[in-house]
Structure formats: C-alpha cells, structure tokens
Amino acid sequence: MIKNKFFNKTIILLNIVFLGCSNYTQSLKISDNISQVKDVKVNKTNPFFEESSLVFGYPHFDKIKNNHYMPAFEKGMQEQENEIDQIIKQKEEPSFQNTILKLEKSGQLLSRVSYVFYSMSWANTNDSLESIRTEIAPQLSSHSDDIWLNAQLFNRAKSVYDKKQNLKLDKESLRLLEETYKTFIRSGAQLSLDDKVRLKQINESIAENTTILTQNVLKEVNNSAIIVDNISELNGLSESMINVLSQEAIDRGLENKYVIKLQNTSGQPILSNLTNRALRERIHKTSLSRGSREGEFDNRKTFLELINLRTQKANMLSFKNYAEYSLDQQTAKTVEAVNKRLESLTPPSVRNANKEAIELNKIINSEGNNFTLESWDWDFYSEKLMQEKHEFDESEMKPYFELNNVFFKGVFFSAEKLFGLKFKEINNLPIYHEDVRTFEVFDKDESLLAIFILDPYNRSSKRGGAWMNAYVPQSKLLNQKPVIANHLNINKPAAHSEPSLMTFDEVITAFHEFGHAIHGILSDVNYPSFSGTSVPRDFVEFPSQVYEMWATWPEVLENYAIHFKTGESMPKDLLQKVLDARKFNQGFKTTEYLAASLLDQAWHQVTLEEIPDINDFLSFESDALMIAGIKLNTIPPRYRTTYFSHIMGGYSAGYYSYIWSEVLDADTVEWFKENGGLKIENGNHFRNTLLSKGGSKEAMELFFDFRGQEPNIKYLLNRRGLN
DSSP, rough: BBBOSSSOOOGGHHHHSOOOOOSOOOOOOOSOOOOOOOOOOOOOOOOOSOOSSSGGGGTTTTOOHHHHHHHHHHHHHHHHHHHHHHHHTTOSSIIIIIIIIHHHHHOHHHHHHHHHHHHHHHSSOOOOHHHHHHHHHHHHHHHHHHHHHHHHHHHHHHHHHHHHGGGGOHHHHHHHHHHHHHHHHHTTSSOOOHHHHHHHHHHHHHHHHHHHHHHHHHHHHHTOEEEEEEGGTTTTTOHHHHHHHHEEEEEEETTTTEEEEESSSSSSGGGGGOOOOHHHHHHHHHHHTOOOOSHHHHHHHHHHHHHHHHHHHHHHOHHHHHHHHHTTTTTSSHHHHHHHHHHHHHHHHHHHHHHHHHHHHHHHHHHOOOOOOOOHHHHHEEEEEEHHHHHHHHHGGGGGOBBBHHHIIIHHHHHHHHHHHEEEEOOSOOOOSTTTTEEEEEEETTTTEEEEEEEEETTTTSSSSOOOEEEEEEETTTTBOOEEEEEEEEOOOOTTOOOOOOOHHHHHHHOOOOOOOHHHHHHOOOOEEESSTTTTTHHHHHHHHHHHGGGHHHHHHHHOOOOOOOOOOOOOHHHHHHHHHTTTTTTHHHHHHHHHHHHHHHHEEEHHTTTTGGHHHHHHHHHHHHHOOBBBBBEEEEEEGGGGGGTTTTTTTTTTHHHHHHHHHHHHHHHHHTTTSSSSSHHHHHHHHHHGGTTSHHHHHHHHHHSSSSSOOOHHHHHHHHH
C-alpha cells in the first residue's frame, strides 16, 4: 500500500492520506477573493516555520512536539492564501510563469507540516494527534476548496490553458498546465455559486466521516485483541511467538495471560499454526465482526453516509456514481473496463478455490474429523497441504529470513545490482521511535541521492498493513531531494537478543514496499506534482509489484536467505520448494482479493436513488458478492467494508488497482527474464524510461516507452494458475 497519489501542490492534504473532520464549522461563503484567516502568532521555536536544516530537509523529529502542528497548519494555510491572493491581484496578463508556476510553488510550509503530521498519524499516533486530525481536516478541506473554487484564479488558469499551443512549453510544463486545469474542473470550478457552496459542505462532511472511519478501524483493532488464559490453548505456536503474546499481555497489565493482536485483514496469519479449532473460530469471527458489532467503533452508519456524500459529489460533477468520477482519472478510465477485468478473473479464481477446498476437506476427513471446512480452518489445513505437497512449512523457512539479511543482503542488494545504488545506515539523524532506522542512499556515481527511513515493527500506535510515504518529495523546481520511508508491521521479538525472523509473506511485502520507495528515490522531475509515486492509483502499484520478483530471484534469494544461527544458505531443495510454492493456494488468494475489490466497486457504483434501499448493511455486502458469483462461505473478502481502510480514503473505487497493475507487472517480469534479469542495463532502462519520470507523462505512455508494446494479460493468468 502507498499513501502518496497524484496531486497538485495545493491539494496535497486531500491525497496523501485519509482525511477527516470534527465539530469545526467553516464559513460556507464562496467569493472571488481568498478570505483571510485570523493572524497566527508566530512561535519562533516552531520547527516547521523554517525549512529543516538537516540533510535534504529531513524532519527535526527531535524538536517537533504535538503543539507545533496546529500553529504550523494555520500559518501554512495563511501563507498559501496570501500567495494565491498575490497571483490573483497581478496586473500582468496570465502566463505559465506568473500563474501556473506560482500556484505550483505555493503552500510549502503547509506541505512541510502535512507530510510529517500525516505520516506520524499513521506510524506513531496518539490521542493528541488524533484530536488534531479531527480538528484540522475540515479546515484543510475548506482551504483547498477556497483555492480550486476561486473564480478569479480559475479564469487566470483557463486563460493560460486556452493559449497552450502558442506557449512553446516543454512537455513536462505542458502536462503541468493541463493537469492543473483538469484539477480545477474536477474540483467544481465551473459550478454555479450555490453548487459551490453545497460542494464545500459535502467535502467537509466527507472529511469528517473519513476521519471517524479510519480512527475507528485502529481503535477496533486494539480493542478486539484476543485474550487467552491458558498456554495449552496455544498449541502449535512456536516458543518465540508465545513469548510475543505473553509480552503483549504484560504490556497491557495482564499477568499470566496471552494477547493475540489482530491484523487489519480478515484472515489472521496465526490461524495457520493454531491446533485449537475453537480458538481459531473465536479469532476469525472476532476479526470479521470488527466495525459491525455495535458500540462506539461501529462503522456501518458512518460508511453509508460517506457513500451517500461521495455519490452526491459525483452527481454534482456530472458523473452517475462515485466510481465513474474516480475512474475518470485512472488508466482504466471507465467503470465498464474495471467490471470487465474483475468479471473475467472471477470464474477461474472461484473454480480454483473450490478445487483447493476439496483438497483441504480430504485432509480433514483423513484425520477422522466430523466437520467440514470453515473459513477459520482454511489457513490451518492449507498449511498442512503445503507441507504435504511441497514438504516444508513456514517454521522451516523463517530461520532463513532474518530482517537484517532480508534488507541488507536482499532488498538493498537487488537495488545495487539493478540500479547501482548503495545504502549506508547512519545514526546521526533524529528519529520519532526507537525502532526507526535511517540510511543514506548513494547513486551509481557515488553522489548522495536520497535518505531512506525504515520502520519495521508493529505497535499499538501504528496502523496495520505496510506502506511507503515521502517526507520530502523530489523536485528540481524546489531544489528538493527525496526523503522516503517504508513502514512494515513485523512482530518485534520479545527480547532484544532474539532475531527478527520474517515470514515469507512479510519478505514479499518488504520487497513490494521497497518498490514504492525506489519509485520515490529515483524520481527525477521538475515539478512536485509529478514526483515519484504521483501517478494514477491503478498504475502506482505496478513498479512495487514488479519489485516483488527480486525476492525469489535465485541470485538475490541465495544471497539473503541465510540461517540466522548457522550462517548457512538455505538448502537448494528448500529454495526450490519456495519457488515451486508460488502458485500454491492462488485460488484462495485471488478470490479473497477479488471479493474485496468487487465490494469496493459495488458500494461506489450505487446511485443516489438506490442508497435509501440499503437498509441492511451486511445484506448489501452478501448480495453484492452473490451477484458477482464470488460468495464463498469458506473465503471471506480480504477486507470487509467496516474495516476496509483502503476504500475509506485513497483507494475508494480503486482497490482493483492491484490486479490492474499486476497485468503490467507480470508482463514486465517477462521482459526482465527475456533480457537477462538482474542486470544494471535492465535497471537503467526501467529507471530512465519509467521510474524516474513519476507522473510527468501519461502512465500508459510510460509503460510503452519501457516495454515497446501493449501489456499482455496472459502472463498474469499464467502466474496465478488461472489460464
């Protein structure tokens, strides 16, 4: 998952994260002039008020306090409003330089505080930050609307746009002009005054509901942890895992107990090893009930209101539903294209999943059990089938996946071989948590290219999943070099002396998120709006999915898959089993993903007329999956709506993006194989034609520049065993 999307500089806050709102009430007056906010007292000790003195603008985590954020937000909005006002009041005729370029440069203080604040609200949040999120979101929404709904500013931009053919702009500048104009239109600049007022109200309400939803997801994860009284219930777990669960209980003040924290997905990895079926059922049902079990964290009513608001907004902007509005700026372009892709993959996925279920039931029967497979059994018996078919299990692999080896000898090693990059760990930069590590990134000419931040472990203050974000995006215009972070949720060892051993899935995730990081690190564009991962949402996962290939590329895998005790390389037969197992359980994995994607589309393709008929939230989910032909009792969606963080924010109507991007990914992997794999010549080609370009060209044009032909879906079907 990635948190940075295509954005113009002045709407960074609406795209970098999931936003929200509080009881704050903003004036709904729309005027041609930016209204002035109250003067903000300048606190000269506020670290955001000046550019960071650290390398590449790295944040002063040692100086930043919670009480610095609101003054910085307020001053940042005031500064940008003044900058917009200056653009409007110019006597000179509108030009690219005095209108579009000045708009692109505006709001630098606001950007600075936003990148840090929203990164912290995901990576290391607390009650104070959550309160600020609630308070600031509607103000930011209103601030953005004051810019994009401003008639005078729009008229200046339109004047430049209308004469674009005569301006002799370079390609990237022309694209900036065109994308800025599109943003005005999509933001409602051509609406009537009354409609602008209504749109502002809708945007603020969307922000409010989004914040409530995302905050509830984190609180519900922490609140729904499973407490186990007796160690005998944990049969099947390793000693180190039991120690982790014991330590979590101690941290919560629960002596002589064990606490199982839930991940944000429907499935819970711990189920693959637990022999206690009753406990597996308890964990699984608790996971599925999150956000829909009444109480203060129930998300059903709030989510339905969010869908209502999004649909109203889409209608005001001449779209039938929110999916049409969202997809209009993606590479997929249309609802029909997305539906067709998902529908084409559903039957073979379900067919394979049903075959897998039959095999799992055979194991259950062979053991003399008198029950049939349920969803809480799948991981447990799938693990047994994996051992039977490939003669290894996860516990056999983990000793070879020690975190330092995975990164230094795997992730970083592949980047050196492919792009000539070198990573040097440093300890002279401030960090926001003791788990955080920092690295200098040197280019092939030995120049300092970027700063990379790694935050590997889970904790109660950190949101679930894994993601990349930029603290400083690359931009020649602003003379900025990238500061890029990866965040994972690996279990931290109970004792410092114990190694950090990763599961195979966690290794793949580490390579995936680093693929996003590489996209940001190798960025080489002029304008911050196009930096790094600022590309369409259904293209942004493509480079990161490609990077997963290096996790199992023999030269890389042999280099990092080293036993943490003996230092011996993973045996070749076990290595081959890892490679052979890549297609294992693909029916399940594809089906749970497609089910979540189809739920996302079902919610965002409803019309305003249909919303009042949605009386039973969970029945809507069930019916949507039934209609799509993917409702299987043994395989729930990867995310149910009430804890589906992706679609509460940046991936709304866009969770399909992973499979859409995987078509490009699978095709690109084939290109690498055809051209010799892990060679710097191949890396240079990928970098020069695609990775360094960010969003400075149309996404599919970038793909064609790299590949030289249109993508072929057959490689994806082969990979997933769906052909």
